[in-house]
Structure formats: structure tokens, C-alpha cells
Amino acid sequence: MKSTTDSKEYFASIEYIPTATSTNTLLIEQDFANRTVIYTFDQTRGRGRLDRNWITVPNKSLALSVGLRNINIQPIWITAILSVATVNTLEKYGLCTAWIKWPNDIFVGQCKLAGILTESTWKNGKIDKCVAGVGINLNSTAEELDSLITNKAATSVIEQCGKQINLKDFTNDLLENIVKYLVLTESGNISEIKQLWLAKTKLIGEKAEVSEIYKNSPTVSGIIENIDNDGFLYLNDGTNILKIVTGDIRIIL
Numbered sequence: 001m002k003s004t005t006d007s008k009e010y011f012a013s014i015e016y017i018p019t020a021t022s023t024n025t026l027l028i029e030q031d032f033a034n035r036t037v038i039y040t041f042d043q044t045r046g047r048g049r050l051d052r053n054w055i056t057v058p059n060k061s062l063a064l065s066v067g068l069r070n071i072n073i074q075p076i077w078i079t080a081i082l083s084v085a086t087v088n089t090l091e092k093y094g095l096c097t098a099w100i101k102w103p104n105d106i107f108v109g110q111c112k113l114a115g116i117l118t119e120s121t122w123k124n125g126k127i128d129k130c131v132a133g134v135g136i137n138l139n140s141t142a143e144e145l146d147s148l149i150t151n152k153a154a155t156s157v158i159e160q161c162g163k164q165i166n167l168k169d170f171t172n173d174l175l176e177n178i179v180k181y182l183v184l185t186e187s188g189n190i191s192e193i194k195q196l197w198l199a200k201t202k203l204i205g206e207k208a209e210v211s212e213i214y215k216n217s218p219t220v221s222g223i224i225e226n227i228d229n230d231g232f233l234y235l236n237d238g239t240n241i242l243k244i245v246t247g248d249i250r251i252i253l
């Protein structure tokens with residue numbers, strides 16, 4: 001097994017596709033080699049959690065998916081790796097206020113800047129393929145985002161930092177960070193990535209509402225007490241501690 005932090009050596013292949021429907025779909029439908037990366041700046045049918053669409057401005061955003069085989073950690077920690085890698089890369093570009101909104105979004109203030117979708121297929125009771133994809137708004141203007149995304153507040157790196165991002169450079173920097181955190185968890189030990197992830201989630205101790213725990217589920221509210229090693233979130237509603245696997249979270253300020 002290769003042990004390097006150089007992304008060009010670490011990954012079996014890194015393929016740029018000028019236009020793609022969904023980088024996650026393209027990968028999961030293939031019998032890909034472990035550590036395969038595909039990316040595009042023009043994704044036309046991006047997908048998000050809960051069958052939502054991930055809509056982006058062509059050639060102003062990154063859609064990148066990493067394909068892994070036979071992972072020895074839970075898929076939630078691959079989401080965490082991409083989340084922490086994204087936040088670190090944003091910091092390199094001068095955006096230091098991005099935070100991770102459990103389970104899979106990157107926000108600046110109350111606006112979404114990036115999202116992660118991790119999908120797995122199983123074979124003989126084990127995870128066979130794990131595909132984790134990240135979508136990041138880089139050079140999209142506020143006007144472009146407003147006209148495309150009407151139901152939620154979105155933002156981009158250019159809107160936050162006021163400078164144009166070189167898409168290829170950003171992708172290479174992100175890949176270097178992804179490798180760093182994949183190597184960190186290679187032994188199956190998630191304690192370090194968990195600490196880094198928790199430090200950027202800003203959730204523990206906060207009052208929050210959680211909806212869409214399942215399709216159209218009632219909203220529950222309470223204090224977030226913990227996120228455990230399986231990525232479950234524990235919400236104290238004043239009477240019970242609710243263990244939540246996924247959902248849309250809103251911090252009550």
C-alpha cells in the first residue's frame with residue numbers, strides 16, 4: 001500500500017471531466033480502483049442528501065468525488081475528512097470563518113458554501129464502494145446564486161473573500177488536504193479526525209432545532225450534548241436524550 005501525502009502519488013487516478021452529470025453517480029456506477037478521484041467545474045445534475053439537488057454555477061464551482069474501496073472506518077468519517085479538508089483549504093485562501101454544519105454542510109455565517117454527499121454500496125455484509133463527493137461554490141456571484149438557489153441562502157468563496165479563485169489550484173490544494181486526513185485515519189483510528197471535526201462544528205452545547213430526521217419528520221428541539229464515534233448526534237429535549245442519525249439542523253441563536 002502506498003503511504004505518501006502527495007496526492008498525485010496517493011491516488012490511483014485523478015481525472016478532470018469538462019462537464020459531468022454527477023461526479024458521485026459517475027463513480028458509484030463504475031468498478032473503480034481504490035483511491036480514484038474525478039472532478040469537474042461544470043456539474044449539471046449534482047445530488048445532495050435526502051434526494052435534493054445540488055445546483056451550481058457552471059465553471060465557477062468545484063464538484064469532486066473520491067472513490068474508496070473496503071474502508072475500515074464508518075462512512076461518516078469520510079464525510080468528516082472531506083469537511084475538515086474543505087475548511088482547511090478555505091483557510092489557506094483567507095476564508096477563516098467557515099464551519100461544519102452536522103452532518104454534511106459547510107457554512108459561513110448562516111449561508112451554505114459547500115456540501116458533501118457520501119454514498120456506499122455493500123457486498124457480503126461489508127462496505128464495498130464508498131464515494132464521497134464535495135461541491136464548493138468558488139467564483140459564483142451573489143446574483144448568480146440568488147437566481148439559481150431560491151429556497152436557501154448560499155454563498156461562495158469570492159463573495160466572502162472578494163478575490164477570484166483559480167479553480168485548478170484550489171482543487172490541488174483540496175486534494176492535498178484530503179490525502180492528509182485519509183492518511184491520518186488509515187489505521188482505523190478516528191479520534192484525531194473526530195477532534196478536528198468537532199472543533200469546526202460549533203454545535204456542542206448549542207440550542208438547536210432538527211428537522212428532516214426522516215422525510216417530513218416533526219421538528220425536535222433541545223440542547224446538543226454530543227456527537228459519538230458513529231457520528232450520531234445526541235439532543236437533550238428537556239425530557240429525553242434523542243439519538244439522531246441525520247437531519248437538517250438549525251442553531252437557535
Ligand code: BTN
Pocket residue numbers: 021022023024025043045046047048049050052054062063064065104114115116117132133134135136
Ligand atoms: C448536500 O448539499 O446535501 C450535499 C451536496 C453534495 C454535492 C457534491 S458535488 C460532488 C458530488 N456529486 C454529486 O452529485 N453530489 C456531490
